[in-house]
Amino acid sequence: MHERLDDYILDIFQNAVEAGASYVTVELDERGDTVRVKVSDNGRGMDPEEAQRALDPFVTDGVKHPSRKVGLGLPFLAQAVKQTGGEFRLDSQRGKGTVVEWSFPSHHWDTPPRGELSQLWRALLNYPGNHELVISRLGDSGLQYEIRRSELIEALGNLEDVGALALLDEYLRSLEEKE
Numbered sequence: 001m002h003e004r005l006d007d008y009i010l011d012i013f014q015n016a017v018e019a020g021a022s023y024v025t026v027e028l029d030e031r032g033d034t035v036r037v038k039v040s041d042n043g044r045g046m047d048p049e050e051a052q053r054a055l056d057p058f059v060t061d062g063v064k065h066p067s068r069k070v071g072l073g074l075p076f077l078a079q080a081v082k083q084t085g086g087e088f089r090l091d092s093q094r095g096k097g098t099v100v101e102w103s104f105p106s107h108h109w110d111t112p113p114r115g116e117l118s119q120l121w122r123a124l125l126n127y128p129g130n131h132e133l134v135i136s137r138l139g140d141s142g143l144q145y146e147i148r149r150s151e152l153i154e155a156l157g158n159l160e161d162v163g164a165l166a167l168l169d170e171y172l173r174s175l176e177e178k179e
């Protein structure tokens with residue numbers, strides 16, 4: 001089971017890119033008494049039966065991880081959300097993409113801690129592949145920003161370059177320090 005919110009976001013993002021998505025959005029809203037996350041993609045999507053199987057921890061397609069007999073990412077997320085009284089939604093259409101949306105009550109004792117968001121954003125932005133990523137963040141005290149992978153690559157060049165990574169880290173930390 002994942003320990004932090006950033007673990008869940010990373011897992012769902014990886015699923016999106018590995019499902020062939022060329023465009024992924026990650027929205028995190030921590031205003032008020034609720035933590036809301038929405039990950040949308042334009043990947044290959046799932047038909048209703050596949051989406052239902054994706055929520056079964058004892059089913060896996062055997063493709064992503066051939067040696068595994070179980071797929072636990074979405075089932076663990078749905079269970080964690082249920083334990084806190086939050087909301088979970090999986091909406092997917094074959095050939096159009098997938099939306100995974102969930103929320104936790106921010107003050108529930110079983111709501112996972114956020115984790116280090118600047119490190120999460122860096123990991124997502126540096127995930128291999130030719131895809132666009134848009135990260136939207138809202139928080140209390142007026143915290144609000146949007147990050148586009150294509151704009152960062154345009155400004156910094158290769159995000160694997162040491163100098164670019166140092167600037168990226170500084171930028172991402174500065175965004176979160178506004179909270």
